[in-house]
Amino acid sequence: MEQALLLNASYEPLKVVDWQKAVTLWCQGKVEVISVSFKLPSVIRLLRFVKIKRRFDYVPFSRANIYARDNYTCQYCSESMPSGELTFDHVVPVAQGGRKDWENIVTCCISCNRKKGGRTPAEARMKLLRVPRRPDSAPAVRITIGLRNAPETWRDYLYWNLELDES
Ligand SMILES: [Zn+2]
Secondary structure, three states, rough: OOEEEEEEOOEEEEEEEHHHHHHHHHHOOOOEEEEEOOOEEEEEOOOOOOOOOOOOOOOOHHHHHHHHHHHOOOOOOOOOOHHHHEEEEEEEOOHHHHOOOOOOOEEEEEHHHHOOOOHHHHHHHHOOOOOOOOOOOOOOOOOOOOOOOOOOOHHOOOOOOOOOOOO
């Protein structure tokens, strides 16, 4: 348990931070520690409310939402599969300046991901099923990512729409 769930002052989850960051925020007097595991902060809450910029149709950029946007379908071989067999692909590899955003990350099966390696689709001679875009509205799937694997101490707070950091 080396990560902590950061809550807004309203108890809405904002993101997951590593424990070093959690301790730093606490030392700076910015958060209170709500729960502790192995003597490390597990859930922390901002003391000052942070206003989240959220468009009406804002869709959090998260693993669950990328899979949902792509319908759990590999964007190269068109096979649909359970999330455990899927991964991300940076269409333009990060090493070549590819960004981590809706337009450059697609759902990809593990074997296509391996096949493509650190190349662009053109270099790898692989064709994208469709051009990735930011979704207009929230996918049908409500985000429950991490709920199953989340530590017990986080669960009370996870009913909010949780946006996960990609790490
Ligand atoms: Zn594939």
